[in-house]
Amino acid sequence: MSKPRKPKGRPVSGWLILDKPVDFGSTEAVSKIKWLFNAQKCGHAGTLDPLASGMLPIALGDATKTVPYVMDGRKVYEFTVTWGEERLTDDLEGEVTHTSEKRPTEEDILALLPRYTGTISQVPPQFSAIKIAGERAYDLARDGEVVEIPSREVEIHRLTLIGCPDAHTAHFEVECGKGTYVRALARDFGRDLGCFGHISGLRRTFVAPFGEDRMVPLADLVALEKIEDREERLAALDAHLIDTAEALSNLPHLAVTDDQAHRLRMGNPVIVRGRDAPLAEPEAYATARGRLVAIGEIGQGEFRPKRVFG
Incomplete structure (x- = not known):
């Protein structure tokens, strides 16, 4: 063997x-x-x-x-939209599919933003990692197939117009939830404003935490x-x-002893004690001497490990 x-x-x-x-x-x-x-x-x-x-x-x-x-976690992006062209990939890489001579005013853009704040329905781009019948949408798109991608709800927590340096471009900042496509925002902005648009610059500045x-x-x-x-x-x-452990800072935290840490690493639950100890949590993490030991759940006076760390 x-x-x-x-x-x-x-x-x-x-x-x-x-x-x-x-x-x-x-x-x-x-x-x-x-x-x-x-x-x-x-x-x-x-x-x-x-x-x-x-x-x-x-x-x-x-x-x-x-x-x-x-x-x-929540994410924050800074992005630039160039008006007048919609592109196959919704960014600079794709070929132009629609054009327009119209350009939106700053007032037009500001009036539009409330419609894109909160829970919105969004259709992901054709060139995206969404799976369609077991295949990635971008693989199908590269083969020349036009597929019907269902819309889905995404969360836009904050959307700000930073400025309009000229008639052709606008700078934005967005704070959004999981699964949001900023390229799709640019595409939909352009369609709603009647001028078409695509992403010409994109930078992610925050991924919680x-x-x-x-x-x-x-x-x-x-x-x-x-x-x-x-x-x-x-x-x-x-x-x-x-x-x-910093990746888990949004979860409830439990400090345990070395003996408890050993039990958790063996897959066994430990008793949760203390006035400030969480009573019931679907997910929490435990550390010993500041070192991550386990992710688990708290209930009925116990911390039960789901994933353990060496």
Whole structure:
């Protein structure tokens, strides 16, 4: 019987909040980070298009177990819409499908924004990762198929017009929930204003719970490659990592003893005591000495682990 393969790379864990450059794909970014950190496991929370820049949270090691909690978080984007053209991809990459000589006034745009605030119905772009009959919409679109993508509800918490530098463009900022396509917002703005439009600039500045100040430019990480000593280089890279537990800061927290931590890591529940202890929570996380131990649920006086961390 053959022995199981030893995983390649280091068992390094934590979150890296990458400032992704334009013309660099999300999958490409994850591969680069995995290689730089010599990490065993790596994944990202929320794809950014190659033409978009900004925050791409990347999970290393055990932090990959917390990706769903970051995926569900609110996001903030700054984006620019260019009027007069609708494009196949709803951004600069696609061919022009509709044109118009009309240009909206600032008053026209401001009057439109309340219709796009709150819970709205949105049809994702043809070039998106939505699955249609088991296939990605962008794969079908590249094959020349026009597919019917059903609309879905998304949450727009805040939508602001930053300014109109000229008659052809407008800058916006949006705070939105999971599953919102900013490219679809630009497309729909243009249709409603009767002038057509597409995204010509897009930057993500926030993915809850990580703020803009936590972002690390890719160039800063690549620059560390020049450090010849391997251990010194990896230590310099690791200094940019954020503790895995920070991804769970929106969940109730329970501090446990070392003995309780051992029980949780073995998959066993522990008794919840203390005046300030949560009484019942569908999801919470436990730490021992500040280190993440488990994600689980609290009920009937117990914390029951669902996912454990080494």
